[in-house]
Amino acid sequence: MILKCLEEGYEGILILACPLDNCKYVRGNYRAQKRVDAVKKILDDIGIERESVQIEFVSSLDSHKVAEAINGMKAYLAKRGAKG
Amino acid sequence: MIVAERKPFDEIYEMVKGYDTVLVLGCGTCVTVCMAGGEKEVGVLSSAIRLANKKNNITQDIIEDTIERQCDREFFDKVKKKIKAADAVLSMACGVGVQFCSEVFEGTRVLPALNTTFYGTTENQGVWSERCAGCGECVLDDFGGICPIARCSKSLLNGPCGGSQNGKCEVDPENIDCAWQLIYDRMKLLGMLDKLEVNQAVKDWNTARDGGPRKIVREDVTL
Numbered sequence: 267m268i269l270k271c272l273e274e275g276y277e278g279i280l281i282l283a284c285p286l287d288n289c290k291y292v293r294g295n296y297r298a299q300k301r302v303d304a305v306k307k308i309l310d311d312i313g314i315e316r317e318s319v320q321i322e323f324v325s326s327l328d329s330h331k332v333a334e335a336i337n338g339m340k341a342y343l344a345k346r347g348a349k350g
Numbered sequence: 351m352i353v354a355e356r357k358p359f360d361e362i363y364e365m366v367k368g369y370d371t372v373l374v375l376g377c378g379t380c381v382t383v384c385m386a387g388g389e390k391e392v393g394v395l396s397s398a399i400r401l402a403n404k405k406n407n408i409t410q411d412i413i414e415d416t417i418e419r420q421c422d423r424e425f426f427d428k429v430k431k432k433i434k435a436a437d438a439v440l441s442m443a444c445g446v447g448v449q450f451c452s453e454v455f456e457g458t459r460v461l462p463a464l465n466t467t468f469y470g471t472t473e474n475q476g477v478w479s480e481r482c483a484g485c486g487e488c489v490l491d492d493f494g495g496i497c498p499i500a501r502c503s504k505s506l507l508n509g510p511c512g513g514s515q516n517g518k519c520e521v522d523p524e525n526i527d528c529a530w531q532l533i534y535d536r537m538k539l540l541g542m543l544d545k546l547e548v549n550q551a552v553k554d555w556n557t558a559r560d561g562g563p564r565k566i567v568r569e570d571v572t573l
Contacts, residue, residue, distance in 0.1 A: 269397035273404075308394070311359035312402045 268305045268319055277346065280339040281321040282332065288325065295323060317342055351380035351471075352444045353478045354387065354464040362395070363402055365461045366440055369410065372399070373436035374463070375429065375451070376416030377443035384478050387442030387464050389416040395442065395463060420447025426454055433458055469500075486557030486564065492545065494536035499553075501529035507550040 271279050281302060283295040299321060306316040320342075322335040356362075366372050374396045382388030396414045403410050415432055417425045420443035426433070433439055433451075438459040441448040445466040452460035468480040483500040489507070490497055499505045503513075503521040510530035513520030517531040537543050555561070 269394060269401065273397055273400050308359070308398050312398060313405060314401065 268302070269308065272314070272318065277318060278339050278343045279319045280335060281319070282335065283321060283323050285323045285325050285328075315346070351383055351469070352446070352466060353384045353468050353470040353480075354381050354444050354466045355384075356386055356391065356395070356442075356464055357462070359398060359402075362440070362461075362463050363399065366399065366410070366438060369437040369459070371411040371413065371436045372438050372440050373413045373415065373429070373432050374399070374440045375420070375433075375442060376414075377420045377441075377447050378416055378418045379421075381442060381444055381447075381464060382416075383472065384470075385476070387444075392416055392442055395440075420444075421450050423450075423454055426451070484558070485553075485555070486561075487554070489550075489553075492548075492550065493533045494540055494542065496529060496533045496536055498529050498533060501527075501532070506530065507553060509546070 268279055268281075281298065283298045284290065286295055289295040302319060302321045305319050309316045309318060320335070320339060322331070324331045324335065374392050376382070376389050376392035377387050378389070381391075385391065392414050396412045399410075399412050402408075403412075413432060413436065415429050417428055419425045420441060433455050436458070438461055439451060439455070440461050440463050441451050442463045443451070444464065445462065448460055448462045452458070469482040469484060470478045470480045473479050480500050482497060483505070485499050489499070498507055502510075503519050503526065504511055510528055514528040514530060515523065517528055518524075519526040519528045534543075534546070537546055557564075
C-alpha cells in the first residue's frame with residue numbers, strides 16, 4: 267500500500283498509529299513500525315529518501331502532536347521542493 | 351516446505367535491465383508460506399522495480415501474477431498468454447519453479463528472484479530453520495525424529511563431535527543447537543537411549559546428491 271502510493275506519485279507518506287503499548291490490536295503499532303522499517307530499507311535500495319515515509323505514534327488526545335507530525339511532513343516536502 | 355529468501359534488490363534490478371516487459375510471477379505454495387515469493391512479495395518487488403525505473407527514467411512494463419504452483423505444468427495455463435507476451439519472467443518461485451517454468455516455456459527467459467535455501471519449518475513467524483537434507487534414505491526412526499544429517503553441522507551419525515558445548519554447535523553457538531544433544535534428550539525422553547548404543551554403518555550417499563540428479567518413476571501411477 268505504501269509503495270503503491272509512492273508509485274502513484276505521492277511524494278511523502280505519513281502514517282499515524284496509536285501510541286506504543288496502547289494499540290487496540292495489542293502489537294499492531296509495533297508491527298506497523300516494522301513494516302515501515304522494511305519499506306525504508308526498500309527505499310534505500312532504490313535510492314529514494316527514506317524520510318519520504320514516516321510513522322508517528324499519537325492518540326486522539328494528542329492533537330498538538332498530530333499537528334506537529336503533519337507540519338513536519340509538510341516542511342520536509344517543501345524542503346524537497348515537492349507540492350505539500 | 352522449501353524455504354527461500356529474496357535476492358538483494360540490486361541483483362534483481364540488474365537482471366531485469368534491458369527487457370521491455372517483465373512478468374513478476376509468484377508461487378502460491380512453499381515460498382508464499384515462507385513469505386519470500388507469494389502474491390504479497392510479488393506486489394512489493396514489482397512496486398520497487400517500478401519506483402526504481404521511474405527514478406532512473408526507464409520505461410519498462412512490470413506485470414504481476416501469482417499461480418498456485420510453478421513446479422506443476424497445469425498451473426501455468428492461467429498465465430500462458432502473459433508469459434508468452436513477456437520479454438522475461440522474473441520468477442519468485444524456488445529453484446524448481448524457475449527451472450520448470452523455463453522448461454515449459456523454452457523460448458522465454460526466466461530469471462530467479464529468490465535464493466532457494468533449504469527444506470525447513472516455521473519455528474515462529476518470520477523464523478524458519480532447516481529440518482531435512484533430502485538424503486533419499488530417511489534415518490529419523492533411529493534418532494527419535496531428529497535428523498543428524500540435516501541438523502548436525504558435520505552430519506555425524508555416531509554421536510557428537512568435540513565441538514558440542516552446552517548444547518550448542520561450535521559452528522555458531524548462538525544460533526545452532528547441537529543436533530546430538532537434541533537427539534540424546536529426545537531419546538532419553540522416549541526411554542530409548544539404548545538405541546544410541548548401536549553403531550550406525552557408513553551411510554550410502556548414492557541416494558543423496560552424490561548419486562547424481564535423482565528421479566522417481568512410479569509405474570503404478572504413470573499414464
